[in-house]
Amino acid sequence: MSANTRNLGLPIHELETPALCIDLPAYRRNVARMVAFIHKHGLAWRPHMKGQKAVELAREAVNAGAIGVTCATVYEAETMAHGGVRNILIANQPAGERKLARLAGLQAVTPVLTATDSREHAAQLAAAANEAGAAIPVLIEVDVGMGRCGIAPGEPAVRLAEYIDSTTGLTFAGIMGWEGHVLAFEGEEKKKKIEESLALLTATAQAIRDAGFEVGIVSASGSGTFRLSSAVEGITEVQAGGGVFSDLSYEKWGLDHEFALTVLSRVISRPSATRIIVDAGFKSMSVQHGMPKPIGLGPVKKIVLSAEHGNIELEEPDTAHRVGNTVAFIPGYTDSTLCLHDEICVLTDGTLHAVWAIPGRTGRR
Amino acid sequence: MSANTRNLGLPIHELETPALCIDLPAYRRNVARMVAFIHKHGLAWRPHMKGQKAVELAREAVNAGAIGVTCATVYEAETMAHGGVRNILIANQPAGERKLARLAGLQAVTPVLTATDSREHAAQLAAAANEAGAAIPVLIEVDVGMGRCGIAPGEPAVRLAEYIDSTTGLTFAGIMGWEGHVLAFEGEEKKKKIEESLALLTATAQAIRDAGFEVGIVSASGSGTFRLSSAVEGITEVQAGGGVFSDLSYEKWGLDHEFALTVLSRVISRPSATRIIVDAGFKSMSVQHGMPKPIGLGPVKKIVLSAEHGNIELEEPDTAHRVGNTVAFIPGYTDSTLCLHDEICVLTDGTLHAVWAIPGRTGRR
Missing domain, CATH: 2.40.37.20 (D-serine dehydratase-like domain)
Structure with a gap:
């Protein structure tokens, strides 16, 4: 204590x-604004909890209209799942035999979507799933210009979708990208760069559909971009989380x-x-x-x-x-x-x- | 778990x-070197635990020859005290009624030396001590050039010692300073700046003694300075802690x-x-x-x-x-x-x- x-x-x-x-009324007003904005654009909200972590905040978001939560780590996802939160996405590539065994085991509590960006990683996810007799639903992370994780857009992503679809232990559920490299831009330039980045994501979704696979989820956006990226056609859900608090960085990145x-x-x-x-x-x-x-x-x-x-x-x-x-x-x-x-x-x-x-x-x- | x-x-x-x-053998070799160096200079070692925190590391240090530990917070001191560690110094000015009540209560477990640097703060320490029916042993923190906490050297420190000595609930135990502002200097310049800084501390100790008070403890030094400051006449103990691990910053500051x-x-x-x-x-x-x-x-x-x-x-x-x-x-x-x-x-x-x-x-x- x-x-x-x-x-x-x-x-x-x-x-x-x-x-x-936390100033609870101010937090709730921020949440209400985010939900209203995202819903107005016909999108689902799956707020990132990496900067929030407390399961009470996840419940607040879900009560306000979020479909579930996004996490950065298996531990965050475990906390959420055991706290009764559902529709969890790990927007990251967990690795290591023991970590993946935990992730596979967690699927028995609730399906936890997990990102992958290579055959090598997907094969390790599948091995853990099969060891546990589970199936892990996966999103392909596409690099939309951030230069961090993510497979290249287009053909490489289509081939990874084929691999996932053909691999026992994995279920292909969609794709995600994070346009974090445009945070510091402003005005029309920021809007243009977001549109260019997310066009790579939505075109990749289309290419995967053209190859015969269903792409249920096209997930993107953070709190420093969602006001612009929510208008991009083809995105289905928004990961923005930090805007529920805001801070001097988000203010700098254009959030009021x-x-x-x-x-x-x-x-x-x-x-x-x-x-x-x-x-x-x-x-x-x-x-x-x-x-x-x-x-x-x-x-x-x-x-x-x-x-x-x-x-x-x-x-x-x-x-x-x-x-x-x-x-x-x-x-x-x-x-x-x-x-x-x-x-x-x-x-x-x-x-x-x-x-x-x-x-x-x-x-x- | x-x-x-x-x-x-x-x-x-x-x-x-x-x-x-932690590479335990490497850590132990670092500890042995620190103890040998500090003891060679006839000083006591009370390593700072703010960057170590684990009570097992405190026990390791004490087993290797430390007289006790230095902490930055009341919580760290509570952890150490309840973990059986003795001779604890909080080299900081804890504030707030509830925090000071904890500090006063902790004196029943083991005396915990605490720094102060103003009458205003010392009076708050005394009030908490008296409320708990305890006595808090205090060190006066002297600003030796760092420009953070610490009373001015010389007369102001002497007057604070008089105040502490005359105040029920407090016991005057000595003084401390931290020459952290010289970390980035090198060679002879660093040596000279350390000597100048610590001369302010040792002269203050002498001035307090001249005013009729015993100054049992004259504490200073971090891991980026102790190789030079241990040679300064009049220091009685060294707070250096981070050197047990070392890192790229300490390497930059001259530690090998x-x-x-x-x-x-x-x-x-x-x-x-x-x-x-x-x-x-x-x-x-x-x-x-x-x-x-x-x-x-x-x-x-x-x-x-x-x-x-x-x-x-x-x-x-x-x-x-x-x-x-x-x-x-x-x-x-x-x-x-x-x-x-x-x-x-x-x-x-x-x-x-x-x-x-x-x-x-x-x-x-």
């Missing part, structure tokens, strides 16, 4: 720090959602009138994709994060924040921040309403 | 990945220890002859202070880490690493990498010997 599970009903400034906090996730810290030292040292450093707030931003302070000159210290230098003197007072931060990137924590403090109107465990932590995949 | 606790006795390449692995901690990953995709995608991304390996370095690959052109993907671009084609094979990485910085994991796989001669929990995780402080 963590400290804050004892603190239900307390106002936010009395919580033990550092604490990862509310900041629903914050890190609460506490002042531990005031070495001078223009310096505030808080108890949240880089082990509480990621610096990946940019620094977190304190709320309610004057203009900030510089922030340096040590392991367990946040060192804030202000442009002007501050006498309001004393040792023991709290300072909340908007994360630079929620995905790399949430995974640093064991729990989420759920707040409604500034009061601790619940504490949700983050079971799909790193270190367990 | 994590996956790898089931895998005792297996060779490293069969472990579930990503896995944080063995790399005892690695992250084991597994190849999940081979999109081309010069690209290897592994299952360890920035949620398994920190990019703080520099990228991790894969072991046993040819020359690397570029590495990009996503959440759960490591995207390695090689200078030359590689056919040796297939999907399912393992690739180990030397961390860029072990302190920010270990805290991403729930457990350490302990290896001897490449075989899994034990799995140690990392209980002092972030999110619980």
Whole structure:
């Protein structure tokens, strides 16, 4: 049990720090906007949980209209499946005999769609499935320009679909792609690049259909792209997840959602009138994709994060924040921040309403 | 229970990945070198556990000659105290009523030295101690140039010592400083800057003694400085901890220890002859202070880490690493990498010997 599970009903400034906090009404408004937007485009929403992890958040999304969830790891999928969530997709290529045995075993709880991008990997999935007497439904991941995982679009993907279809232990269910390489573009250029990327995906879906296979799922999109990619003809579902929280990175990538996730810290030292040292450093707030931003302070000159210290230098003197007072931060990137924590403090109107465990932590995949 | 606790006795390449692995003999050789060096200078060793966390590692250090341990948080100190470790120092200023109540309560298990750097903070420590009917032994943290926490050297520190000595609930035990701002310097310049910094600390100790107080402890030094700072007259103990593992940052900062901690990953995709995608991304390996370095690959052109993907671009084609094979990485910085994991796989001669929990995780402080 963590400290804050004892603190239900307390106002936010009395919580033990550092604490990862969710503003539940703001989160729900973000979710409602995402669902409405995606449904308006006739698409299904299968939000990525890699940056959310808590099974309560999966249930919230499903209650709001999601068809299921997307995961990055077998451990995340296990957590979701055992938590009663259904329609799970692992948008990644799990590897290793023991990991694949877990994945194959999980199919007995609920079918878990899994991505693959090579014969070599698909054969390993099939071996695990056959060993367990299971069938693993698979999506082919297509590289739409990201240059990470994914088979080349077109013919190579068609041949992989043929291989999957002919391989005992695997069921071909569709394809996916992730246009993450266009995140940083803006305006018309971003729209054009998304359309070009996803045209590779939808053309590949068509080529596989032309070869005689059903392509039930064409999955794509993250929170920094779905406002544009949802309009692309031929996509069937959207993986965008992080937009339920938003953060400074998503804002930079064009999303105007509310900041629903914050890190609460506490002042531990005031070495001078223009310096505030808080108890949240880089082990509480990621610096990946940019620094977190304190709320309610004057203009900030510089922030340096040590392991367990946040060192804030202000442009002007501050006498309001004393040792023991709290300072909340908007994360630079929620995905790399949430995974640093064991729990989420759920707040409604500034009061601790619940504490949700983050079971799909790193270190367990 | 994590996956790898089931895998005792297996060779490293069969472990579930990503896995944080310690080469136990290499770690022990590093520890032996640190102890010998510090003892040769007549100093005590109280290694910092913020980047080690596992209580087994604290016991290893104590068995090898450490007098106790240094911690960054109350939670780390609780873990150590309840794990039977004694002579604990929290080299930080814990704040908040509930946190300080825990700290005060912990004194009944074992005295836990705690840093303070202001009257305001010391008064809050005292209030918590008095509420619990306890006494908290404190060190004054002096800012020796780092510009983070710490009271100014000399007179301000003397006045704080007087305040502590006169305050019920607190016991004045000594002073500490951290010369972390000199890490990146080299050679004679580094030596000179360390001497200048620590002269501020030792002069402050003398000034406090001259005011009539006993200064039992003068604590300083990290793993990137202790080879030089151990020679400074007037220091009584060394906090250096990370050197037991070493990593690319410590190497850059002049330490020649063995790399005892690695992250084991597994190849999940081979999109081309010069690209290897592994299952360890920035949620398994920190990019703080520099990228991790894969072991046993040819020359690397570029590495990009996503959440759960490591995207390695090689200078030359590689056919040796297939999907399912393992690739180990030397961390860029072990302190920010270990805290991403729930457990350490302990290896001897490449075989899994034990799995140690990392209980002092972030999110619980």
